[in-house]
Amino acid sequence: MSFRNLILTALFGVSAVFTQPADLILHHGKIVTVDPQFHIGDTIAVRGDRVIGVGSHSDIGKLAGPNTRQIDLKGKTVLPGLMDSHSHAVDASMYEFDHPVPDMETVADVLKYIHARAAVAREGDWVVLTQAFITRLRDQRFPTRAELDAAAPRNPVYFGTGPDASLNSLALKVSGIDKDFKITDGKPGRIEHDANGEPTGIIRSGSRLVKIHSGEKKPTEADRLQRLKMLLADYNTVGLTSISERDLGDDGIELYRRLHDAGELNCRVYVMYSVDAQMPLDQIQARMLKAAQSPLHRYNNMLWVRGTKSYMDGGMLTGSAYMLQPWGISKVYSITDPKYRGMRYIEAGKLYQMQKFALQHDLQFTAHSVGDGAVQGMIDGYSEVNNDFPVRAARPCITHANFMSAAMIQKMKELGIVLDLQPDWLWLDGATLRKQFGEERTAYFQPYKSLFDNGVMVGGGSDHMQKIGSL
Ligand SMILES: [Zn+2]
Numbered sequence: 001m002s003f004r005n006l007i008l009t010a011l012f013g014v015s016a017v018f019t020q021p022a023d024l025i026l027h028h029g030k031i032v033t034v035d036p037q038f039h040i041g042d043t044i045a046v047r048g049d050r051v052i053g054v055g056s057h058s059d060i061g062k063l064a065g066p067n068t069r070q071i072d073l074k075g076k077t078v079l080p081g082l083m084d085s086h087s088h089a090v091d092a093s094m095y096e097f098d099h100p101v102p103d104m105e106t107v108a109d110v111l112k113y114i115h116a117r118a119a120v121a122r123e124g125d126w127v128v129l130t131q132a133f134i135t136r137l138r139d140q141r142f143p144t145r146a147e148l149d150a151a152a153p154r155n156p157v158y159f160g161t162g163p164d165a166s167l168n169s170l171a172l173k174v175s176g177i178d179k180d181f182k183i184t185d186g187k188p189g190r191i192e193h194d195a196n197g198e199p200t201g202i203i204r205s206g207s208r209l210v211k212i213h214s215g216e217k218k219p220t221e222a223d224r225l226q227r228l229k230m231l232l233a234d235y236n237t238v239g240l241t242s243i244s245e246r247d248l249g250d251d252g253i254e255l256y257r258r259l260h261d262a263g264e265l266n267c268r269v270y271v272m273y274s275v276d277a278q279m280p281l282d283q284i285q286a287r288m289l290k291a292a293q294s295p296l297h298r299y300n301n302m303l304w305v306r307g308t309k310s311y312m313d314g315g316m317l318t319g320s321a322y323m324l325q326p327w328g329i330s331k332v333y334s335i336t337d338p339k340y341r342g343m344r345y346i347e348a349g350k351l352y353q354m355q356k357f358a359l360q361h362d363l364q365f366t367a368h369s370v371g372d373g374a375v376q377g378m379i380d381g382y383s384e385v386n387n388d389f390p391v392r393a394a395r396p397c398i399t400h401a402n403f404m405s406a407a408m409i410q411k412m413k414e415l416g417i418v419l420d421l422q423p424d425w426l427w428l429d430g431a432t433l434r435k436q437f438g439e440e441r442t443a444y445f446q447p448y449k450s451l452f453d454n455g456v457m458v459g460g461g462s463d464h465m466q467k468i469g470s471l
């Protein structure tokens with residue numbers, strides 16, 4: 001029996017350790033423990049921030065003292081708090097700050113929205129839409145440069161889909177992206193061209209090259225706090241009591257810190273601090289050190305800066321995930337190069353240095369790694385660090401890990417690598433991916449059974465990025 005099972009089993013019933021009366025007793029309900037035996041009791045007793053007993057009212061009721069608050073649940077159900085292992089709550093809470101964004105199912109919906117935004121924008125102001133995923137549109141394609149021109153002739157348009165984007169002619173012009181434009185900053189990025197060498201408007205991993213000037217209203221700190229509180233309250237309504245913020249900077253951490261200090265943080269937050277892997281290694285290490293030395297890096301069961309997050313590759317929704325085999329020519333993803341394998345952002349030597357530095361400083365490390373090429377790269381890096389010191393205790397993580405192989409699963413098991421997966425992508429994107437890659441290459445797309453059979457620990461996360469109330 002594992003240690004964890006032991007604790008849960010001991011909890012079912014009254015633990016002898018607690019002789020002091022309970023602060024709170026909930027009785028005549030259905031208390032679902034989700035322990036290995038799936039015990040269900042009718043009464044639960046709580047003291048401080050600990051559950052001190054679950055079971056029958058006749059047993060657990062004895063933990064009541066003169067000052068115990070007792071609530072009759074009248075048959076209602078109590079569940080353990082749910083954890084979302086991947087959220088962007090700070091960003092999601094601000095997504096509709098300026099104006100509501102309707103659900104869009106087709107390219108026509110997208111164009112209609114852009115046209116409507118252009119109608120209320122001043123001439124020259126940008127119309128920006130992010131988080132509309134092309135593979136989830138019924139048409140399964142980018143809106144074209146010409147379509148965006150027709151929808152908003154007087155405004156630059158940025159249609160962002162994950163790390164990639166489609167721009168209209170004015171947006172290209174304002175950003176100085178023409179036939180002769182070359183990426184010269186040494187960072188990742190790819191500009192698609194048509195047969196005449198003209199930019200098609202599709203830019204991969206190049207949002208930094210686009211000179212967006214938004215005319216949208218700017219939030220105050222009070223706005224941001226208020227909206228974040230609203231979103232966390234919304235999470236609570238569906239049972240979420242813990243989230244992992246999987247890419248948070250100083251401003252976001254500060255918002256949580258203020259809520260926590262005010263006693264208003266209603267959700268546990270496990271923070272993965274954002275580290276831009278495109279910076280030089282010494283700057284990366286300085287930033288990691290900042291996280292390691294933060295007072296919030298000390299264990300705290302409400303707000304804990306636990307590790308760092310970087311980006312290994314692009315996305316599977318947009319055709320830039322880094323794969324071991326070529327993606328294959330595709331209309332949906334606008335891929336014309338038969339040898340194209342997607343985009344990898346951190347080369348092996350640097351990745352090893354980053355992983356080692358983070359784990360050495362008691363920081364969990366993770367990187368957005370979608371394709372099997374990226375996942376393999378992460379495993380190779382951890383494997384190399386494991387030659388220097390055992391990595392298991394630091395819970396080395398891989399985020400997304402959508403594609404893998406049986407051999408990779410064995411390595412994860414061997415090294416103690418944990419995963420942060422998004423189960424809803426199975427049904428949202430599985431069919432589109434199977435069309436692109438075929439049966440064989442999708443056999444190990446989010447292979448939960450193989451992972452669980454091998455004892456690989458998997459956190460389930462939504463990757464929530466937009467709107468309050470959309471989860
Ligand atoms: Zn990601």
Ligand SMILES: [Zn+2]
Pocket residue numbers: 086087088246463
């Ligand atoms: Zn994410």
